[in-house]
Amino acid sequence: MSGVTAAQRGGDMGETRRFLIGIGRGAAGAMLFGMPMLMTMELWQLGFYIERYRLFLLLVANIPLLVVLADRIGFERTSTWREAFRDAMIAYGLGIVMSAAVLVLLGDIKPDMPLSEMLGKIAIQSVPASIGALLGRSQLGGQAGDDRGGEQEDKGGDGDAVPNEISTSYSRELFLMGVGALFLNLNVAPTEEIILISYKMTPWHAIAAVIVSIAIMHGFVYAVAFKGTHEMPEETPWWHAFFRFTLPGYMVAMLISLYVLWIFGRLDDTAVTQMLMPVIVLSVPGAVGAAAARLIL
Amino acid sequence: MTTTASRRHTETEEPHWVEWATGLISALLVIAMIAWVGWEAVTEENTPPEFSTAVTGRGPVEGGYRVEFEIANKATKTAAAVVVRGEILDGGNAIEDADVTFDYVPAQSKSSGAILFSQDPGSREVRIRAVGYTDP
Structure with missing residues (x-):
């Protein structure tokens, strides 16, 4: 919090200063959002046994994701793709540094380990940590945090008072749902439990899980009115939003689940029906994450 | 706010x-x-797990001999903690055996693994079979 008060004191604080505070928040975000994964045994193990082409794909796919996300909620209010790219790289870098630091602190990385094991462990953790770094910037920012930038930024994040109307466009909305789903999925997908639950569930449980996930998604965003809740114009029937946002959102959550499970090698040599079950299981937290992302981001 | x-x-x-x-x-x-x-x-139909195994590869490794195999579960129920035993048979008598445990063999799916013997089975028969499992 000292950073925030310092920021308030320095009325006309320089760009550099503000940027450094942004970095600090990013690092805090990387820790906050990355910690559950940094303390997950399965992810350490994945770090050395994951096939390298899958890890590569995960790391590369993270770049456009961060760039688009940075365009929404960057370290600075970004207006160009170049700035968004810069912010994305800063977040990725912070994710890598924080992951490495925490893994060393936890004694999970030791100097006598082979280099590829160290790199693998850090690389796989850097993905959620980098998303956390970007989210930390936007969510830990707080209302008093940026004196001048704050107001401007909040409006910008919202998209309706600012020229870049595109920011709440349909594809962007689906993208944010994807990020939310991905984030929660990365938390739970590596654990043994997802697979175990899918084996314990009967098809009837699976159907119930699908229906409950969709209901949660819709309820989260439209019914229970959290802050940032989306409103429908009065005369529009409820099922408009259901078809236009909730169902596509659920499909996005399922796709992300499929992607994450494949990355972690959970679907190898598995029959199609058996693949569907863990995807449905993982889509439950995915749906919650997707809905939350629409509210928070 | x-x-x-x-x-x-x-x-x-x-x-x-x-x-x-x-x-x-x-x-x-x-x-x-x-x-x-x-x-x-x-x-x-809830058919209990049913396994079949097939040897997919073999070759010497340092200090022993490796036999790679696949285990398939054709049934609609998943088996957990599947213990697979490999034996080298010489005229019907097992002269060496080794166990390996699979966390899961999912329904209608395959898992693969390997058994390490201390000796080369040569022309002797290698038998690999599942000897037990638990319900997940």
Whole structure:
């Protein structure tokens, strides 16, 4: 919090200063959002046994994701793709540094380990940590945090008072749902439990899980009115939003689940029906994450 | 927290046709998925795990001999903690055996692994079979 008060004191604080505070928040975000994964045994193990082409794909796919996300909620209010790219790289870098630091602190990385094991462990953790770094910037920012930038930024994040109307466009909305789903999925997908639950569930449980996930998604965003809740114009029937946002959102959550499970090698040599079950299981937290992302981001 | 009030999103009244198209496709996919799982729920017989094994590769390793194999579960129930025993048979007598445990062999799926013997089986028969499992 000292950073925030310092920021308030320095009325006309320089760009550099503000940027450094942004970095600090990013690092805090990387820790906050990355910690559950940094303390997950399965992810350490994945770090050395994951096939390298899958890890590569995960790391590369993270770049456009961060760039688009940075365009929404960057370290600075970004207006160009170049700035968004810069912010994305800063977040990725912070994710890598924080992951490495925490893994060393936890004694999970030791100097006598082979280099590829160290790199693998850090690389796989850097993905959620980098998303956390970007989210930390936007969510830990707080209302008093940026004196001048704050107001401007909040409006910008919202998209309706600012020229870049595109920011709440349909594809962007689906993208944010994807990020939310991905984030929660990365938390739970590596654990043994997802697979175990899918084996314990009967098809009837699976159907119930699908229906409950969709209901949660819709309820989260439209019914229970959290802050940032989306409103429908009065005369529009409820099922408009259901078809236009909730169902596509659920499909996005399922796709992300499929992607994450494949990355972690959970679907190898598995029959199609058996693949569907863990995807449905993982889509439950995915749906919650997707809905939350629409509210928070 | 005045900003929270201003952070309300209002969906546009006249959505683009793409939104409806995406919604329609998604709805069809969800219905298809539920129908598929539902059909399975109704028709599926709960057959207990049934294993078959096949040797996929063999070769010497340092200090022993490796026999790689695949184990398939044709049934509709998943088996957990599947213990697979490999034996080198010489005239019907096992002269060496080694165990390996699979965390899971999912229903209608395959898992693969290897057994390490201390000696080269040569022309002797190698028998690999599942000897037990637990329900997950």
